Every structure is written in C-alpha cells, then in structure tokens.
Amino acid sequence: MQPIKTIRSTTVVMPSTNIDTDQIIPGRFLTTTTKEGLGEQLFADWRYDASGAIRPDFILNQPAAKGCRILVAGRNVGCGSSREHAPWALLDYGFLAVVSTEIADIFRNNSLKNGLLPVIVDEATHAWLLANPGAEVTIDLESTTLTLPDGRSVRFPIASFPRYCLLNGVDELGFLLAKDPAIRAYEARHAQ
Amino acid sequence: MTTPMTMFEKVWAAHEVVPETADTPAVIFVDLHLTHEVTSPQAFSVLRERGLRLRRPDLTLATMDHATPTRTEQVFGGAPITIDSAAKQIRQLEKNCADFGVELLGMQHRDRGIVHIIGPELGVTQPGKTIVCGDSHTSTHGAFGALAFGIGTTEVGHVMATQCLLQNKARTFGVEVEGLLQPGVTPKDLILAIIGKVGVSGGTGHVFEYRGAAVRAMSMEQRMTVCNMSIEAGARAGMIAPDDTTYAYLEGRARVPKGAAWQEALQRWRQLPTDAGAVFDRSVTIDAAALEPMITYGTNPGMVVPISSRIPDHRGDPVFDAAMRYMGLNPGEPIQDAPINVVFVGSCTNGRISDLRAAAAVLRGHKVAPGVHMLVVPGSQDVKRAAEAEGLDVVFREAGADWRESGCSMCLGMNGDTVAKGQYSVSTSNRNFEGRQGVGARTLLASPETAAASAIRGRVTDPRELMNG
Numbered sequence: 001m002q003p004i005k006t007i008r009s010t011t012v013v014m015p016s017t018n019i020d021t022d023q024i025i026p027g028r029f030l031t032t033t034t035k036e037g038l039g040e041q042l043f044a045d046w047r048y049d050a051s052g053a054i055r056p057d058f059i060l061n062q063p064a065a066k067g068c069r070i071l072v073a074g075r076n077v078g079c080g081s082s083r084e085h086a087p088w089a090l091l092d093y094g095f096l097a098v099v100s101t102e103i104a105d106i107f108r109n110n111s112l113k114n115g116l117l118p119v120i121v122d123e124a125t126h127a128w129l130l131a132n133p134g135a136e137v138t139i140d141l142e143s144t145t146l147t148l149p150d151g152r153s154v155r156f157p158i159a160s161f162p163r164y165c166l167l168n169g170v171d172e173l174g175f176l177l178a179k180d181p182a183i184r185a186y187e188a189r190h191a192q
Numbered sequence: 193m194t195t196p197m198t199m200f201e202k203v204w205a206a207h208e209v210v211p212e213t214a215d216t217p218a219v220i221f222v223d224l225h226l227t228h229e230v231t232s233p234q235a236f237s238v239l240r241e242r243g244l245r246l247r248r249p250d251l252t253l254a255t256m257d258h259a260t261p262t263r264t265e266q267v268f269g270g271a272p273i274t275i276d277s278a279a280k281q282i283r284q285l286e287k288n289c290a291d292f293g294v295e296l297l298g299m300q301h302r303d304r305g306i307v308h309i310i311g312p313e314l315g316v317t318q319p320g321k322t323i324v325c326g327d328s329h330t331s332t333h334g335a336f337g338a339l340a341f342g343i344g345t346t347e348v349g350h351v352m353a354t355q356c357l358l359q360n361k362a363r364t365f366g367v368e369v370e371g372l373l374q375p376g377v378t379p380k381d382l383i384l385a386i387i388g389k390v391g392v393s394g395g396t397g398h399v400f401e402y403r404g405a406a407v408r409a410m411s412m413e414q415r416m417t418v419c420n421m422s423i424e425a426g427a428r429a430g431m432i433a434p435d436d437t438t439y440a441y442l443e444g445r446a447r448v449p450k451g452a453a454w455q456e457a458l459q460r461w462r463q464l465p466t467d468a469g470a471v472f473d474r475s476v477t478i479d480a481a482a483l484e485p486m487i488t489y490g491t492n493p494g495m496v497v498p499i500s501s502r503i504p505d506h507r508g509d510p511v512f513d514a515a516m517r518y519m520g521l522n523p524g525e526p527i528q529d530a531p532i533n534v535v536f537v538g539s540c541t542n543g544r545i546s547d548l549r550a551a552a553a554v555l556r557g558h559k560v561a562p563g564v565h566m567l568v569v570p571g572s573q574d575v576k577r578a579a580e581a582e583g584l585d586v587v588f589r590e591a592g593a594d595w596r597e598s599g600c601s602m603c604l605g606m607n608g609d610t611v612a613k614g615q616y617s618v619s620t621s622n623r624n625f626e627g628r629q630g631v632g633a634r635t636l637l638a639s640p641e642t643a644a645a646s647a648i649r650g651r652v653t654d655p656r657e658l659m660n661g
Contacts, residue, residue: 015510016510016511016514017511018392018393018492018511020492020623020625022604022623022625022626022627022628023625023626023627026627026631027604027605027606027628028605028606030230030258030259030606031230031259031275031277031278031280031281031606032233032277032281033233033234033237033280033281033284034233034234034237035234045626045627045631045632050613050631050632074511075393076392076393076396076426079392079393079426079492080328080423080424080623080625081328081604081623082231082326082327082328082342082343082344083230083231083344084231084234084326084344084345084346102393102396104393104396104426105396105397105426105428106328106342106343106344106423106428109343109344109347110344110345110346113344113346113347114346159217159360160214160215160216161215161216161217161358164215172346172350172358173238173242173346173349173350173353173354175216175358176219176350176353176354176356176358177244177353177354179209179210179219179354179356180354182209182210182219183209183219183221183354183355183356186209186221187221187355190221
C-alpha cells in the first residue's frame, strides 16, 4: 500500500444521499477472484446504458471529471453490501478520497484498509463542496485537515491507528500477526 | 457492586485479546468464521502471497451460495453453470478450502445453503459467540445473542491468518418493541417499520439490541428475520437475548454441545442478557400492535409504507424524485394495486421453513396470476427437504410457481436469476437498491405473506384479504 500524506485534486460531486455499494459496483461484477481492473465497472449502471454505451450526462463521463482524485458524495455513502469491491473499484478508477457528512461503517472500514481515505466533514463544508463541483481541495492526513480553495480548513475525524497505517503505507495484518503471543494466551485460556 | 452491562458489552469483554487503547483498536477473538465463494478468493490469495497458514480451520466453515445456480440440473445433473466467472469462482473456493484445510459444504452437500441459514441449522451459531463473515447480513446470527457482523475481504484475510480482528467498540442502541404483532403482520413488517423509523443510516456506529414483548413472543426463525436487516438501518449488528426459545431451538442440533457440556453452555448463556439498569447509548420504542403489513416503494429499505397507505409525496427531495423516476411510481398513489411481474420468496431474510409455510398457506388452492413469474428458493437444502416432506413444493408448483435448489438467487441476481429491466418484483429479500435484482429491476420488499398474496392477484395485495377465508 502506498503511503498517503496529501491529496490535492479537483472534486467530482455526486450529491445523492445513500449511494449504496450496489451502485458503486453492481453485484454481477463480483464473480471475480482478483482485485484488479474493477475501475472499468465502477458505477456501471449509471455510466453505461443497457447496450454498454456511455451515458454522456453522468458526471464521470464528463470531461471535467478526468483525473479527479476526490469524490464528494451525499450523506451515508457506501451503505448496504459489505463488498470490498466498492473501494477496490474506486481506487482502480483513480479516486483516493471520498468526502461526505456520513460514511457507512463497513465501507469506511474497507476503504481505510485499502488506502482510500474516508473524509467526514461538517454540514456547512459539505454544502459548499456540493455547490462547487470541480473545486480544488487539499486533504492532508498529517494534520487531518481538508482545505478549501479560499484557504478555509476543517478538521476531519480519523482514528490514530488507521491514520498511522495510511501515513506509513503499513497494512494492519502485520500488526495483528505480531499479537500472536496474546492470541495464543487467549486460545490457551479458552481451550475446552 | 458491578456496573450493569448490556449483552453486547458482555460478549465484547469476553473476546478482548488485547483491549482498545487511545492509539490502537482492540484485538477481538472470532469464535466462528463463515465464508463463501464471493468475498473470500482475494483473502486466500493474501495467505498464499505471504506464506501464511489459516490459523483455525476448526473455527472456519465454508459454503457456496451467492453465485451458485438454483436449477436442479446445474446443481446435481452436471449441466454447465451459465456464468463462466461464477463457475470459476466456485472451483476456486473448492481449491482454496482443500489447500487450507477448511471444511466446505460444497455444491452437492446435503447441508449446503445460504451461509446465514445453515449456521443456525447446524447449531454452529450459538449465544455469546463472536461470528463474522464477508457478508453484511451476518447480523442474522445476532438472533441467538451472538455478536455477529459483516466484514470486508481484507478483514476476512485477517481472521483467516489470526482468528482475530482489529475493532473499535461500537455504541449500543436499544430497540424496544412493545405490544404484540397483529395477525397477518410479521417480523418482516416489524423490521421494515423499524428501518423506516430509524432511517437507513440511523444505526451507524451502533449495535442494536431488540427487546420487548413482541421480540420475546417470536420464534428463532422470526428473530433471525429481524436481526438480518439490522444493517439496512446502518447497524452492523443486531442482537436478541437468548431465552428458552433459543435453547429449545438449539438443543439436539448437530454441532451443539451434548450432555454435561450442554448444561455448562446453558449456564454460561443464561448470564448473557443485558443486566437490569444497564444503559444504552441510544434507544427507540416501537408499538408492534399498531403495525400493519409494510412494503417498500422506493430504492432503499427506509422508503417504506404501511400497505394500506399511499406513496408519500416528498417532491423536491432529489433522492425521492430519483426513486420515483426509477420505480415508475407516483407520489400520492395507493401502493396497493400497483401491478407486478415477479414474486421472489427466499433469501437469508425470509428463506427459512416458516417463511415457506407462510407463503404456501396463502397460496394453497390459488394460482399465480397470469403473466406473473413466482420464484421460490429455499434458504438451504435442509429447508428444501423439510418443505418437500410437508408437500409445500407441491403447493408452489400447483399454483404455477418455480421451485428451485437453495441459494441467494434473485436477492442479488449474481447467479443469473434476475428480474428484467422495468419489471416490478415483490420480494421477500432485504434490498431494493437500484439494479439489485437485475439491471433496471424495480423491487418492492415485503413479507412472504404479502409476496404470496400479490402473486395471486398480480398486484400489490394486503395478505390479510386472503387469510383465514
């Protein structure tokens, strides 16, 4: 996993509330055994019509969306299915952060474990971002701030452990594996 | 005097390998890891890449359900699986389980079924356990007083390698259900009403505990239906305190302790319920007696109304407007009488034997309306055998419904059992998201009784009109 320090990018705005993981990547694409290449199917049923042709009115199909690394979504993004294919698809497409007022628990966890930064902001900041698609925003993980183009900065919450892992590109499995003595002791206490 | 604790806090405390600190989450031991073909392959790949073994095969159980066919000739007759990638995923699970020593209830195994149906059936789901699976409906197992929640594939890998998870402690949310459900009103209607009240993100960061007279009066299968949909209100887990109903369900099941060990387990389980005086971080109260059958009209499970009422009018709210466009329904219209094309009875929400009995009781002596396709998919092979022993398959077939082998099937359409674009489906499953049952499919979530009644009339129907003569 690549360390994350600062993400500076224009935003793509998808204002709908409750964007569920079935929209982020529909179920029929989950019969894969790898993580790669899912960006192609990101928001498949919003991006493409039934014949597979691009829907030009969908935000990701518009020229301004090209190269954007920050997705600003309506409240409660990532609800529904636990499929980790959702953050895999967003990352494979090129997103590095998802910003909302509320991010569903499992999606938020899955995102943190893959280097997709979930950023929760207050209503006023969110409203500004929704109203100004394409704004250039800076997200700094060291200071846990999101900075708007006019220089206004807001703090976002992130637990210290995933923050440390993301800043250093460390995955959490190594940390867990190092707990082996404690796990053994627990198992010994609970052996029938 | 010790501080009164909620059931969640007791189960959490009993599984702390390393407690939470200001800098690190808790390390929590997992008593049961259920796994299936869709969310496990990339986790097994991590074990291979790192040269790790699967730490506790004895606490791991695999089955196949999400992408599996439901046609008998494909499950048992050697006919090829329609979707190549699904066939490959199934073969990959077989190889992974063989390589890492995991017990697999495979395609033709008599105990195969939807992962959340077979855990309780076999008795591996037990009070006080921590249970995880790469599936958000793992909350189902909370009906037994287990702490059960869905995880992503990275965490599936963590559990495979260490039998533990890194977790921050959730907050608690008491859901008090007062009074008793009226005849014709089911636990599915109750949970839909709860989601409607709490909202689809109302439970975020919390673990529900369902309490009160209506919950105590429910069978285990009914409690599972309620806990199953906790995630649809944003809660990762939902729990119900174990009681004599729980113990009666479990006693004698294949993988439940026997003899002295059973007595010992009962002693432990009886300590689990929330102590008097324990405080929940949040709570809500629902009057079960005031409920009627519920049905969704929109594109998330919180967009739900009593079946006798009209679709609400929130024009101007972009989510509501988008849902109306997608569903092809109009604000202010009665939801009853909306025409339908498909009826699906099954899923981890309503695919158990009592659900099939309820649907069959409504359907008996009737026909599925012309032009309506009704698909009945038992939640497991065990449910299928039980239904056939009672002749329920005959009721469904004679009515004109399609009777299949077990699996997730049309709940998410991964295996090719889908609803066509623009068609309306009354479904006993758990999600009415855009495209969930097929590209462009329009899903109305309801109980098995409502689904069966709607199949007969070919339009959304209050099942009470067809019950008891």
